[in-house]
Amino acid sequence: MTKIYYEITSNPSSIKLTDIPVLSYSEFQKTVDELMSVESNHCLNYFAFPLSDKYKFVCCIGDDETKKIIILSHEQPKTKDISLESITAKHFQFHVFEREIYENYGIYFSNHPWLKPIRYPFNRSNLENKISNYPFYSIDSEELHEVGVGPIHAGIIEPGYFRFICNGENVLHLEIHLGFQHRGIEQLFLEKQSVLQQTILAESIAGDTTIAHSIAYSLLAESLANKTISEELSIERTIALELERIAIHIGDTAALCTDVAYQLGQVINEALRTIIINTNQFWCGNRFGKGLIRTCGSHYPLTKEIIEIIKNNLNEVEQRYLQITDRIFTLPSVLARFETIGKVTKKQASMIGAVGIGARSSGLKRDTRWSHPFLQYDKINYEPIVLPKGDVWSRAMLRKMEVLKSVAIIKELLNKYDNEKIIDNPNYDLKFEPYFIAISMVEGWRGEICHTAITDNKGKIIHYKIKDPSLHNWMALALAVRGQEISDFPVCNKSYNLSYCGNDL
Amino acid sequence: MPLKEINILGKHGKQFVPDLEMVELTPLFRGRPIIGTNITEEEKNKVISLCPVNAINNSPFCIDMGKCLFCNECHFALPEKINFTNDYKIATNDRSKLIIQAGQDIPIKINPDKIRKEIKSFFKHALKLRQVSAAGDNSTEMELNAAGNVNFDMGRFGIEFVASPRHADGIVITGPISQNMAEPLQICYDAIPEPKLIILAGTDAISSGIFAGSKALNRSFLDKYNIDLYVPGNPPHPLTFINGVLNLMKNKK
Numbered sequence: 001m002t003k004i005y006y007e008i009t010s011n012p013s014s015i016k017l018t019d020i021p022v023l024s025y026s027e028f029q030k031t032v033d034e035l036m037s038v039e040s041n042h043c044l045n046y047f048a049f050p051l052s053d054k055y056k057f058v059c060c061i062g063d064d065e066t067k068k069i070i071i072l073s074h075e076q077p078k079t080k081d082i083s084l085e086s087i088t089a090k091h092f093q094f095h096v097f098e099r100e101i102y103e104n105y106g107i108y109f110s111n112h113p114w115l116k117p118i119r120y121p122f123n124r125s126n127l128e129n130k131i132s133n134y135p136f137y138s139i140d141s142e143e144l145h146e147v148g149v150g151p152i153h154a155g156i157i158e159p160g161y162f163r164f165i166c167n168g169e170n171v172l173h174l175e176i177h178l179g180f181q182h183r184g185i186e187q188l189f190l191e192k193q194s195v196l197q198q199t200i201l202a203e204s205i206a207g208d209t210t211i212a213h214s215i216a217y218s219l220l221a222e223s224l225a226n227k228t229i230s231e232e233l234s235i236e237r238t239i240a241l242e243l244e245r246i247a248i249h250i251g252d253t254a255a256l257c258t259d260v261a262y263q264l265g266q267v268i269n270e271a272l273r274t275i276i277i278n279t280n281q282f283w284c285g286n287r288f289g290k291g292l293i294r295t296c297g298s299h300y301p302l303t304k305e306i307i308e309i310i311k312n313n314l315n316e317v318e319q320r321y322l323q324i325t326d327r328i329f330t331l332p333s334v335l336a337r338f339e340t341i342g343k344v345t346k347k348q349a350s351m352i353g354a355v356g357i358g359a360r361s362s363g364l365k366r367d368t369r370w371s372h373p374f375l376q377y378d379k380i381n382y383e384p385i386v387l388p389k390g391d392v393w394s395r396a397m398l399r400k401m402e403v404l405k406s407v408a409i410i411k412e413l414l415n416k417y418d419n420e421k422i423i424d425n426p427n428y429d430l431k432f433e434p435y436f437i438a439i440s441m442v443e444g445w446r447g448e449i450c451h452t453a454i455t456d457n458k459g460k461i462i463h464y465k466i467k468d469p470s471l472h473n474w475m476a477l478a479l480a481v482r483g484q485e486i487s488d489f490p491v492c493n494k495s496y497n498l499s500y501c502g503n504d505l
Numbered sequence: 506m507p508l509k510e511i512n513i514l515g516k517h518g519k520q521f522v523p524d525l526e527m528v529e530l531t532p533l534f535r536g537r538p539i540i541g542t543n544i545t546e547e548e549k550n551k552v553i554s555l556c557p558v559n560a561i562n563n564s565p566f567c568i569d570m571g572k573c574l575f576c577n578e579c580h581f582a583l584p585e586k587i588n589f590t591n592d593y594k595i596a597t598n599d600r601s602k603l604i605i606q607a608g609q610d611i612p613i614k615i616n617p618d619k620i621r622k623e624i625k626s627f628f629k630h631a632l633k634l635r636q637v638s639a640a641g642d643n644s645t646e647m648e649l650n651a652a653g654n655v656n657f658d659m660g661r662f663g664i665e666f667v668a669s670p671r672h673a674d675g676i677v678i679t680g681p682i683s684q685n686m687a688e689p690l691q692i693c694y695d696a697i698p699e700p701k702l703i704i705l706a707g708t709d710a711i712s713s714g715i716f717a718g719s720k721a722l723n724r725s726f727l728d729k730y731n732i733d734l735y736v737p738g739n740p741p742h743p744l745t746f747i748n749g750v751l752n753l754m755k756n757k758k
Contacts, residue, residue: 120685122721131685151689154668156636156650158643159686180685181640184721191718197557200574200715207644207740251647264510270654271520278531285533285589288644290739291576299581300533323516327509425581501642504685 004031005072011372012223012440013069014433017454020058020073025084028074032059036091040064042353042366044441044450046097048105049463053078055105060439060450064371069439076107086112093353096471103129119179119504123187134177136163143167147486151180158500162489169485174478181504189453189464195221195295195428198461202451203290205466206502211244212444213466214293216451219374220440221295224453225430229296232421235413236302238376239310240280240292242406245445246314247276249399249406250321252497256396257328259491260337268324272317279313282306294426301423307414318407325400338393342480342492345390349476356447358473358496361398362390368443380412392488395495432459446470446499468502520655525747534591534742535575538568541586542608548586552579558708558715570595570603570737571711596736596749603711603737615752621731623700628674628754631663634704635673635697639690640722641680645707645740649677652743659747662754670694675702675733681713687723694726702753704734706746711735 004027006020023031035041046059054075061070076082086109087094098109099118106125109115117124120131138146144167151159159180165173188201202217203210215237222229251273257265277287284292284300292300302310328334344354349362359366367384369377385401387394434457442449447469454463473496480492522528530536544566553561556579560572568579568587579587592612597603599616638646652659653666667673670693682690694701705727708714713722736749 122684122719132688151686152637152693156638156646156666158638158641158646159689180683180689181638181680182683182685182721183640183681183716184719185716187721188716188719192557192715194557196555196576196578197715200557200576204642204709204715207642208647210644264513267520267655268513268517270651271517271656274520274651274654274656281534282531283533285531285535285577286575286739287648287742288740290574290644291535299577320516323513327513499643501640504640504683 005070008069008071008439009067011069011368011374012219012438014223014436014438017435017437020071020437023072023074025074025076028059028072029085029087031072032061032087033090035061035070038063039350042355043093043097044069044448045452045465045467046094047452047465048101048107049454050078055082055107057101058437058452060452062372062441064366067372069372071437081108083108083110085110088112088114092351093472096475117179119182121182122184131179134161136177137165137173137175139165139172144172160500164486164489166486169487171481171484171486171489174481176474176478178474178500178503181501183501183505185505186464186466190461193460195430199294203293205505206468206499207288208248209244209444209446209449209468209499209502211240211289211293212442212449215241215375216440216442216449218293218295219442220438220451220453221430221432223440224432224436224438224455226433227296227427227430230421230423232418233298233423234375235417236298236423237293239302239410239413240289241375241442241444242410243276243280244289246317246403246406247273247280248445248497249403250276250317252494253325253328253396253399255494255497256338256392256491257334259494260334262328262331262334265324265328265334268320272321275313275317279310282309295430296427297424299426302417302419304419307417307419310410311414314407314410318404321403329397329400335393337488337491338396339391341392341488342484342495343389343391344476344480346388348479349390352475352479353472354476355472356443356469357395357398358447358469358476360384360386361394363388366448368441368448372441374440374442376413380409382409392491392495432461434459444469446497447473466505468499470498470502473498474503521658522656525657525744528744530591530593530742530744532591534593535577535589536745537570537592537595537613538573538587538589538605539610540566540568540605540607544583544586544607548583552582552587555579555582558717565606567604567606570605571600571735572708572714573737574708574714574739593742593745594748595738596734596741596745596752598732598734598753600732600735603735615756617756620753620756621700621733624702624733625756627700628702632675632750632754633665633667633673634675634677635670635693636666636677636679637690637693639678639680639686639710640683641707641709645679645709645738648740648743649679649706649746652746657743657747659750662747662751664747664750670696671698673697673701675704677704677706678710679706681709681716681719681722682724682726683721684723687726690726702733703730704736704750705732706736707741708737708739711737714739
């Protein structure tokens with residue numbers, strides 16, 4: 001039997017592009033169908049790109065249990081009016097990937113239930129589609145009304161448009177229309193070929209996920225250039241990633257308190273987040289970790305002094321965070337707004353291919369640190385925290401538990417860290433393998449990040465694909481508010497805290 | 506029950522920074538750069554080609570903080586000759602003051618001649634701002650939020666972000682301004698009553714940063730109006746923003 005797909009078992013990985021078998025579309029559909037019937041599988045990425053006179057389609061499917069990534073592909077000649085049968089009709093989590101391919105290249109998917117634009121990129125296939133004219137779903141009824149919010153919101157946050165269809169106070173349907181943040185970042189990865197520029201682009205994909213995205217890029221670039229990094233550098237990156245997780249989870253605990261009018265919870269958590277991001281600033285001069293992650297080395301190796309500061313600040317924050325969260329999670333006025341609100345079931349989460357917080361709070365054991373370990377995670381016996389109920393309470397509680405776990409991980413790693421060893425300076429002079437595909441995955445604080453790059457015969461990147469966890473999870477937010485009162489939207493929204501620019505790219 | 510709250514408050518202590526103008530940031534914080542005068546042509550070319558955003562130029566040799574991402578790579582290439590100090594007071598209303606030349610080591614100030622007459626006395630005691638993220642990466646947005654939190658509490662000076670442009674005295678723009686945000690930005694600006702300020706926060710807003718040249722941007726809004734304050738940084742520190750706005754309000758030189 002001929003091989004129908006390629007399996008990789010390490011993260012990050014680089015392979016020859018020609019090693020991926022090319023299937024006919026019907027074979028591809030059949031194989032995807034078989035793979036998706038396994039509960040632990042989900043689609044990491046499915047994208048198309050032009051390659052001479054064809055479009056090449058690459059699909060990566062991750063298995064949560066076996067640590068494998070399955071890569072399969074098909075090709076279509078570049079003709080006008082390409083039409084393929086949609087996979088979404090059977091496996092809903094493909095909806096966003098097929099929509100993206102349709103929007104970018106005009107490749108039509110028949111029987112797709114929701115073939116709508118996702119970000120209105122500047123290089124979309126149909127420039128007649130205008131962002132001001134998004135085709136919202138509507139219901140013709142005198143009993144119902146619509147509520148539109150955005151793109152500019154009341155607070156200092158990124159723009160996006162939410163339209164609710166309501167029956168009185170109850171939400172029947174929410175449609176989320178994004179794209180306002182589109183900066184053409186994937187195209188810039190091709191135009192700016194210097195490794196330093198690309199690193200900085202990765203830092204700017206989503207400013208609240210600076211460290212996770214820049215680690216994803218660095219791992220990918222190092223893999224594509226056949227470089228390995230030292231144990232100490234790997235420990236430093238893991239610590240930085242967990243610090244980012246702690247900072248945002250505490251910040252989101254504050255935001256959740258704001259939305260249920262528990263002001264003490266808000267201000268205390270804001271102050272605690274400040275301590276963590278100031279720890280970052282002490283380490284590398286920037287509160288978000290910009291400048292910290294660099295390919296093959298670091299400008300800011302951990303010193304004895306920084307290690308002491310990290311340890312002290314973590315102890316302080318852990319103690320005070322425990323005190324305030326004990327109060328938050330026993331206060332009836334808070335619990336009434338958290339419990340059973342914004343429920344997403346395990347089945348729904350699985351159908352939409354939810355990742356990260358959105359998956360683990362709905363009973364899905366999905367965590368890249370466990371399923372596809374990178375950096376230090378296979379050495380620390382990391383075990384994900386999973387909560388079954390899928391409501392706002394679960395997502396808030398998950399954050400609390402993950403903060404405590406991250407503190408423990410950092411302490412364990414600091415004990416292992418040998419600060420006598422010299423960390424290399426960064427190396428931007430990387431030569432990428434020609435005609436390769438490289439994949440790296442990182443569990444950011446929101447969830448699974450996946451970067452994919454493809455090189456030409458000279459090792460130049462000709463396609464760069466970024467997947468932020470928000471791409472999957474925006475649909476979870478839309479499902480969470482169904483049947484809820486519209487006044488519960490803010491707290492549902494904060495419980496996910498999804499990225500606009502991570503989606504819009 | 507309130508006993509528990511009092512307990513928590515006791516443990517929490519006072520968090521606010523008493524004097525926001527006197528804070529000293531950690532030595533590694535990257536603010537205003539100082540360039541040595543003894544840089545050779547070879548070294549100049551080295552850092553000019555290294556800079557990811559063309560913020561370094563020759564003749565005369567200078568660093569443009571409006572373009573700089575404060576990544577510090579030029580310092581690591583020439584550690585003796587280019588240094589970013591922790592001076593975070595780098596906001597000004599004069600774009601040319603953001604360009605730092607070799608040997609220059611003076612604080613960045615407001616240029617009083619450039620403050621528009623109609624706003625000079627208007628906003629001395631209170632300033633309400635509407636923020637618009639136009640493709641900002643969310644880091645500057647988070648720092649602007651932090652400017653109002655318990656630590657920095659700029660509300661004590663009457664500076665506040667408001668929800669409606671109708672209630673605002675000005676607009677704070679973050680991000681390089683995407684084509685897809687160009688129209689909403691214009692609509693929001695038009696809704697603010699006169700006289701009104703425009704503040705650009707973050708390098709992305711001032712010069713589009715690493716996104717310079719992207720075809721997904723539309724910065725034509727900026728060609729139409731006078732910019733009242735530039736707040737450099739990637740992202741700007743809350744203290745850079747607060748001190749910049751305060752100096753503008755008080756017409757401090």
